[in-house]
Amino acid sequence: MIRSSVLRPLCRLTVSKPWGKFRIPQTVSSPCLKATYATKVTPKLTAEAYPSVKRDSKYKQLSSEDITFFESILSQQELLQANDQDALEFYNEDWMRKYRGQSRLVLRPKTVQKVSQILKYCNDNHIAVVPQGGNTGLVGGSVPIFDEVILSLNYLNQVRDFDPVSGILKCDAGLILENADQYLAEHGYIFPLDLGAKGSCHVGGVVATNAGGLRLLRYGSLHGSVLGLEVVLPNGDIVSSMHALRKDNTGYDLKQLFIGSEGTIGVITGVSILTPPRPKAFNVSFLALENFQAVQNVFVKAKKDLAEILSAFEFMDSYSQDLTKKHVENLNHPFEEEHPFYVLIETSGSNKEHDDAKLEAFLESVIEDGLVVDGVVAQDETELQNLWQWRELIPESAQAGGGVYKYDISLPLKDLYSLVEAANQRLEQVGILGDAPKPVIRAIGYGHVGDGNLHLNVAVREYSKQVEEALEPFVYEFVSSKQGSISAEHGLGFQKKNYIGYTKTGPEIKLIKDLKNHYDPNGILNPYKYI
Amino acid sequence: MSSKGLRILVPVKRVIDYQIRPRVNKTKTAIETTGVKFSINPFDDIALEEALRIKEKKKATVDAIHAISIGPSKSQDILRNCLAKGADTSTLVDAGSQELEPLAVAKILKQVVEKQGSNLVILGKQAIDDDNNNTGQMLAGMLNWPQATNAANVEFENGGDRIKITREVDGGEEIVSAPLPLVITTDLRLNQPRYVGLQNLMKAKKKPMDKLKLKDFADLDLESRLKLLQVVEPEPRSPGIKVGSVDELVQNLKDAKAI
Numbered sequence: 001m002i003r004s005s006v007l008r009p010l011c012r013l014t015v016s017k018p019w020g021k022f023r024i025p026q027t028v029s030s031p032c033l034k035a036t037y038a039t040k041v042t043p044k045l046t047a048e049a050y051p052s053v054k055r056d057s058k059y060k061q062l063s064s065e066d067i068t069f070f071e072s073i074l075s076q077q078e079l080l081q082a083n084d085q086d087a088l089e090f091y092n093e094d095w096m097r098k099y100r101g102q103s104r105l106v107l108r109p110k111t112v113q114k115v116s117q118i119l120k121y122c123n124d125n126h127i128a129v130v131p132q133g134g135n136t137g138l139v140g141g142s143v144p145i146f147d148e149v150i151l152s153l154n155y156l157n158q159v160r161d162f163d164p165v166s167g168i169l170k171c172d173a174g175l176i177l178e179n180a181d182q183y184l185a186e187h188g189y190i191f192p193l194d195l196g197a198k199g200s201c202h203v204g205g206v207v208a209t210n211a212g213g214l215r216l217l218r219y220g221s222l223h224g225s226v227l228g229l230e231v232v233l234p235n236g237d238i239v240s241s242m243h244a245l246r247k248d249n250t251g252y253d254l255k256q257l258f259i260g261s262e263g264t265i266g267v268i269t270g271v272s273i274l275t276p277p278r279p280k281a282f283n284v285s286f287l288a289l290e291n292f293q294a295v296q297n298v299f300v301k302a303k304k305d306l307a308e309i310l311s312a313f314e315f316m317d318s319y320s321q322d323l324t325k326k327h328v329e330n331l332n333h334p335f336e337e338e339h340p341f342y343v344l345i346e347t348s349g350s351n352k353e354h355d356d357a358k359l360e361a362f363l364e365s366v367i368e369d370g371l372v373v374d375g376v377v378a379q380d381e382t383e384l385q386n387l388w389q390w391r392e393l394i395p396e397s398a399q400a401g402g403g404v405y406k407y408d409i410s411l412p413l414k415d416l417y418s419l420v421e422a423a424n425q426r427l428e429q430v431g432i433l434g435d436a437p438k439p440v441i442r443a444i445g446y447g448h449v450g451d452g453n454l455h456l457n458v459a460v461r462e463y464s465k466q467v468e469e470a471l472e473p474f475v476y477e478f479v480s481s482k483q484g485s486i487s488a489e490h491g492l493g494f495q496k497k498n499y500i501g502y503t504k505t506g507p508e509i510k511l512i513k514d515l516k517n518h519y520d521p522n523g524i525l526n527p528y529k530y531i
Numbered sequence: 532m533s534s535k536g537l538r539i540l541v542p543v544k545r546v547i548d549y550q551i552r553p554r555v556n557k558t559k560t561a562i563e564t565t566g567v568k569f570s571i572n573p574f575d576d577i578a579l580e581e582a583l584r585i586k587e588k589k590k591a592t593v594d595a596i597h598a599i600s601i602g603p604s605k606s607q608d609i610l611r612n613c614l615a616k617g618a619d620t621s622t623l624v625d626a627g628s629q630e631l632e633p634l635a636v637a638k639i640l641k642q643v644v645e646k647q648g649s650n651l652v653i654l655g656k657q658a659i660d661d662d663n664n665n666t667g668q669m670l671a672g673m674l675n676w677p678q679a680t681n682a683a684n685v686e687f688e689n690g691g692d693r694i695k696i697t698r699e700v701d702g703g704e705e706i707v708s709a710p711l712p713l714v715i716t717t718d719l720r721l722n723q724p725r726y727v728g729l730q731n732l733m734k735a736k737k738k739p740m741d742k743l744k745l746k747d748f749a750d751l752d753l754e755s756r757l758k759l760l761q762v763v764e765p766e767p768r769s770p771g772i773k774v775g776s777v778d779e780l781v782q783n784l785k786d787a788k789a790i
Contacts, residue, residue, distance in 0.1 A: 280566060281568075285729075286726075287729075332723055332725070332726070334726045352568070360732075363729050363732075364729075364733055367729055367730060367733065372729070374728065374729070374730070375728065375729035375730075376726035376727060376728055376729065377726075377727055377729065377732065378726075379570060379571070379609075379612050379726075379727055380548050380549075380550070380568075380570030380571065380573075381548045381549070381550030381551060381568060381570065382548075382549065382550055382573075383726060385550070387726075
């Protein structure tokens with residue numbers, strides 16, 4: 001009975017991706033999840049949950065002529081209509097199962113020309129459209145509110161070109177992020193962005209929402225790495241800057257407008273992006289700290305001592321680890337004792353010995369200085385992946401108890417954690433935090449210290465108006481009072497549409513509205529959201 | 532036995548990390564090792580963990596845990612981790628680039644057992660690089676000690692004089708008992724190894740590591756008895772097909788004699 005033949009082939013199924021997010025438990029030491037998503041109840045229709053939002057009568061209701069037109073340009077596979085068996089839930093509901101639209105029509109064009117034809121027709125006929133990528137958004141931006149037509153980029157999913165000298169990748173917007181990354185891995189390159197939904201989200205979607213993710217600390221935001229875009233405007237015009245170069249200083253940088261525009265002024269159909277060489281050596285260390293000040297001190301030191309090999313610096317509070325421990329089985333937490341804060345540090349570079357030496361010197365000094373009370377270093381690939389799990393399984397664990405309210409905010413580093421404390425205090429005051437039947441399990445905090453980005457997750461037993469009212473606008477007011485941003489990387493979408501004023505000033509909002517009206521005078525793109 | 536404590540020897544091997552997909556080199560003479568991550572053989576990690584647990588949980592009186600690795604000089608990295616996790620002392624037998632067969636390894640270990648005065652050897656049932664599953668058995672044979680292979684549970688009996696071992700066997704478990712001295716080889720379910728703590732990793736630098744060369748075992752015949760002819764990749768699996776209908780599926784299954 002050769003057990004190792006069980007051991008090794010299994011792990012071959014997962015190409016070694018220490019930074020990957022969706023590591024399906026396949027190895028012996030991988031965790032078993034106790035529950036997946038507890039919110040199996042069909043979410044309320046968004047229109048019912050938010051009765052103050054009304055369908056705008058300027059948008060045309062779909063008629064049989066419209067369907068006939070779409071059928072004339074699209075194949076059977078490219079067009080899905082709601083029927084008795086299928087209400088198109090997959091496209092109408094968001095990933096968190098918090099919002100549910102009522103669209104009766106999904107269009108999945110296979111060419112950019114068809115996208116153009118569809119938008120032109122909808123614009124001429126005042127038909128509202130929701131552009132949709134992998135539908136992994138966290139603010140309800142990728143699902144319809146009422147009967148908007150869903151324009152899915154699912155079938156625009158090819159790599160168009162890759163230049164192994166410059167590292168420039170050109171691809172369709174509907175290419176799944178993980179597929180793009182695997183394609184790049186074969187050529188020794190890496191996608192400069194990584195996030196939890198990598199197995200489902202689209203390259204175009206992450207650009208349209210300006211997603212941040214785990215590699216931002218190292219490779220910067222998409223505003224820097226995206227070199228060019230192909231965009232279809234509401235009037236059907238195809239505007240392309242896909243030929244873009246690393247350096248191009250000829251006038252307005254128009255692509256920047258579409259990065260983070262959340263599908264409100266144009267539909268991204270192609271992306272040209274600069275990709276860095278894939279690191280060869282990875283190290284992960286998991287540290288325990290006494291307070292948030294120590295987290296900041298260790299971060300400053302990591303930037304200095306680890307410098308160019310530092311690729312992730314994630315912090316987690318003890319509540320987040322508690323919830324994760326309850327949710328996963330068969331995965332040892334690195335520490336037996338509890339500590340108020342934990343930090344995961346990843347280094348990646350081209351020379352293992354060099355990285356090891358640097359990391360070792362850094363770790364020795366933070367321990368000697370007393371900044372870190374305890375710590376472990378991954379000794380092999382399995383441990384490395386398991387340590388990442390303690391960070392990556394938090395979002396899922398936070399949701400496992402019934403649901404989660406997610407706030408993704410930027411704050412000055414010194415104030416980063418104070419929001420979690422304030423939120424718990426507030427929930428306690430209102431009297432809704434505690435054991436069942438109280439609706440709130442706990443507010444937890446984790447996130448990307450390197451980017452000043454906190455994920456405040458409020459784990460709940462069920463979604464309710466009471467919880468929402470306790471948190472909003474409380475959270476936004478708090479953030480605004482500290483000059484933070486109410487959305488660091490998730491965007492505004494539907495959830496935060498009304499709160500843009502907490503971060504953007506009046507003149508800024510006016511400029512944004514002017515731009516929206518200029519590019520989308522009929523307002524057909526992603527209505528009821530963003531602005 | 533009760534008068535004298537246990538002296539546990541844990542042999543460990545440095546192998547290509549088990550999460551890494553091994554690639555055959557161009558000349559088909561070996562596995563490509565340049566730029567590849569190496570780690571401790573997972574079964575050996577389990578062996579060390581078991582030795583540590585015996586000591587920590589005071590299942591028996593343990594005088595010393597000694598880790599040994601025979602291989603290239605870089606094997607000291609994994610020995611350092613063993614020391615950090617709690618081994619008291621260690622030995623590196625630097626074999627350079629020479630590959631040793633299980634018999635040669637067992638011969639060296641026998642001498643080390645005698646020199647160390649070990650009375651319990653715990654090692655992985657096999658290394659995941661060559662999958663031989665021989666060393667523990669050969670060592671027990673040469674020492675004329677009892678052996679319990681593929682251990683899934685280890686318990687001390689009779690005040691620490693005997694050990695009861697649950698073995699993984701085809702179709703179930705087998706429970707055996709043997710007196711010390713003894714050789715135990717470990718299977719996957721025995722335990723889950725711990726992480727290396729930072730403080731311990733720093734302290735481990737001060738723990739002793741004897742460094743020996745193969746020529747220090749000059750009296751042994753360590754020559755290989757097998758000649759390696761070729762290393763080849765397993766044949767790739769043929770990709771699946773999509774069928775259009777249930778009838779087609781049934782026909783395909785029939786053609787494949789699956790139903």
